[in-house]
Amino acid sequence: MSNPERLSFISGIGRSASGRRLGRTAMDLTLDAALEAIADAGLTRDDIDGVATYPGGDAIMSRGFGGPSAVAVQDALRLDINFLYGSGEGSAQLGSIIEASMAIAAGLAKHVLVFRTVTESTMQGIAGRNPAGGMTRAGGFLSQFGAVSATNWFAQVAQLHMHKYGTTKEQLGQIALTCRTNAGVNPRAVYRDPITMDDYLNARMISTPLCLLDCDVPVDGSTAMVVSHVDYAKDAPKPSGFINAVGTAQYGRPSWDQYADMTSMMAQGVAKQMWSRTDLKPADVDVAELYDGFSIITLAWIEALGFCAQGEGGSFIEGGQRIARTGELPINTHGGQLSEGRLHGYGHVYEAVAQLRGEAGERQIPNAEVIVAANGGGPIAGAMLLTKEFSS
Amino acid sequence: MAIDLDILTVRIAPQDDPETSFFWASGEDGKLRFKHCQDCGYYSHPPTPRCPRCLSANMQPDPVSGKATVLTYTVNIQQWVPGQAPYIIAIVTMEEQDDLRLTTLLAGVDLEDPNIIGMKVEVRFLARDDVWYPTFVPEGSPA
Ligand SMILES: [Zn+2]
Numbered sequence: 001m002s003n004p005e006r007l008s009f010i011s012g013i014g015r016s017a018s019g020r021r022l023g024r025t026a027m028d029l030t031l032d033a034a035l036e037a038i039a040d041a042g043l044t045r046d047d048i049d050g051v052a053t054y055p056g057g058d059a060i061m062s063r064g065f066g067g068p069s070a071v072a073v074q075d076a077l078r079l080d081i082n083f084l085y086g087s088g089e090g091s092a093q094l095g096s097i098i099e100a101s102m103a104i105a106a107g108l109a110k111h112v113l114v115f116r117t118v119t120e121s122t123m124q125g126i127a128g129r130n131p132a133g134g135m136t137r138a139g140g141f142l143s144q145f146g147a148v149s150a151t152n153w154f155a156q157v158a159q160l161h162m163h164k165y166g167t168t169k170e171q172l173g174q175i176a177l178t179c180r181t182n183a184g185v186n187p188r189a190v191y192r193d194p195i196t197m198d199d200y201l202n203a204r205m206i207s208t209p210l211c212l213l214d215c216d217v218p219v220d221g222s223t224a225m226v227v228s229h230v231d232y233a234k235d236a237p238k239p240s241g242f243i244n245a246v247g248t249a250q251y252g253r254p255s256w257d258q259y260a261d262m263t264s265m266m267a268q269g270v271a272k273q274m275w276s277r278t279d280l281k282p283a284d285v286d287v288a289e290l291y292d293g294f295s296i297i298t299l300a301w302i303e304a305l306g307f308c309a310q311g312e313g314g315s316f317i318e319g320g321q322r323i324a325r326t327g328e329l330p331i332n333t334h335g336g337q338l339s340e341g342r343l344h345g346y347g348h349v350y351e352a353v354a355q356l357r358g359e360a361g362e363r364q365i366p367n368a369e370v371i372v373a374a375n376g377g378g379p380i381a382g383a384m385l386l387t388k389e390f391s392s
Numbered sequence: 393m394a395i396d397l398d399i400l401t402v403r404i405a406p407q408d409d410p411e412t413s414f415f416w417a418s419g420e421d422g423k424l425r426f427k428h429c430q431d432c433g434y435y436s437h438p439p440t441p442r443c444p445r446c447l448s449a450n451m452q453p454d455p456v457s458g459k460a461t462v463l464t465y466t467v468n469i470q471q472w473v474p475g476q477a478p479y480i481i482a483i484v485t486m487e488e489q490d491d492l493r494l495t496t497l498l499a500g501v502d503l504e505d506p507n508i509i510g511m512k513v514e515v516r517f518l519a520r521d522d523v524w525y526p527t528f529v530p531e532g533s534p535a
Contacts, residue, residue: 140406140407140409140412140438141437141438141494141495142495143403143404144403144404144405144406144523144525145400145403145481145495145496145497145525145527146399146400146401146402146403146468146472146479146481146497147468147481147495148402148404148472149470149472151470152466152468152481155466155468156464156465156466156481156482156483157464159464159465159466159509160463160464160509163464163509204469205469205470206468206469206470207466207467207468207469207470207481208466208467208469209466210466256495257483257493257494257495258437258491258493260491262463262464262483
């Protein structure tokens with residue numbers, strides 16, 4: 001089996017400072033991350049011949065969600081490039097990394113700089129929260145009814161999951177607790193103090209059944225990577241992070257309220273397609289870095305990726321041992337967006353590569369060789385299987 | 393606990409859009425309407441110019457019974473605007489068709505009611521600035 005995505009690997013990773021209200025511009029943060037990723041890949045900017053980002057187009061999504069466009073970064077670094085991409089549509093945040101991989105497979109580029117930048121913490125501090133974000137994609141039939149926040153939309157997914165499968169609030173809470181425990185050994189995490197189940201159950205409710213600790217934390221920060229052709233692996237300082245399989249499928253209605261199975265959403269098609277492109281199985285996965293904009297999304301990914309059957313996610317994570325760093329399926333080893341902060345999907349991929357390289361310090365999972373990174377999970381989603389070693 | 397039907401404290405007015413304007417004006421005569429394929433009988437929401445099932449362009453807004461079942465819901469607690477009370481957002485499935493769904497507001501329902509999912513509801517309109525917002529109350533509630 002040989003898929004085009006196997007022709008590329010993540011040769012470099014970099015990130016800016018991240019945190020609450022840094023008061024720095026999106027471009028400033030982006031260049032820090034980009035230059036770190038390029039250096040980490042053992043390259044200089046003269047080697048970079050592609051740029052990709054999510055969602056790009058400057059502030060197409062306002063108030064710190066957008067980050068700089070790919071062309072703005074191209075210009076700031078004075079790059080001559082063979083491939084350019086930026087879109088908010090595609091396989092969620094991972095779409096930008098997958099497009100870079102496809103461009104490399106097609107021979108359009110050799111080293112693509114990809115980045116995701118958010119300044120939501122600073123911008124929301126200045127301009128107030130932006131509860132209507134995503135309204136355009138939602139088609140304008142949600143916010144008119146007070147469903148103004150993604151918390152409202154995912155809360156209904158969680159409510160139905162609990163009703164249909166008997167999933168409990170305590171089970172869902174294990175996602176938040178596990179992420180916080182992991183963040184405790186991640187110096188870059190925004191929230192590192194441990195939380196108890198009582199803390200979780202008593203946390204301020206946002207939209208039932210989701211409380212404050214089910215929701216991720218807006219931060220400022222930029223994460224960047226270099227996606228390179230595997231031919232470079234023999235010369236790369238850190239040859240790991242090989243892309244084994246990707247999932248980009250979008251089956252069913254891409255919608256916050258019209259998707260047929262409102263307990264799973266777009267994770268299902270993505271997972272099915274990804275597994276169809278590899279001989280690896282869910283049991284081969286050593287670590288899972290699963291999107292956690294809200295705790296329920298992570299639960300949906302655990303089910304969709306086949307770590308347990310649909311509807312059994314609650315009992316799978318019960319007690320938290322299985323998903324702990326010492327468990328059979330460690331999740332979100334960096335603390336996820338619930339505790340490290342919302343680097344919007346790229347934080348999960350950065351962590352996956354750090355784990356595969358053995359660079360994750362105190363939170364390192366021994367012998368991490370196969371990692372799944374999944375982004376999105378509402379109306380758009382994407383997943384990627386990364387391996388320590390190259391496999392043809 | 394009865395809730396005032398006037399629970400539209402948090403809303404964003406619909407965009408001016410020729411594809412969807414019928415939906416927001418429909419309640420003026422007390423009837424909820426969806427785009428309805430005149431060839432195959434399929435209702436669709438949100439509205440598009442062609443039938444998503446048979447691709448016919450012969451679509452028109454037709455009234456439905458206004459009766460629906462709650463698929464799922466959430467009680468929004470977070471105050472998006474100052475002083476706003478908790479309110480129930482729900483996705484309801486219209487009686488006419490299994491996949492004809494609408495995100496809406498529920499009124500006249502106890503926030504703590506354990507049986508909101510599966511509840512039979514019917515439409516009531518809230519008129520604001522020439523927009524008729526379809527909201528839902530338990531079936532048989534006083535008019
Ligand atoms: Zn039709």
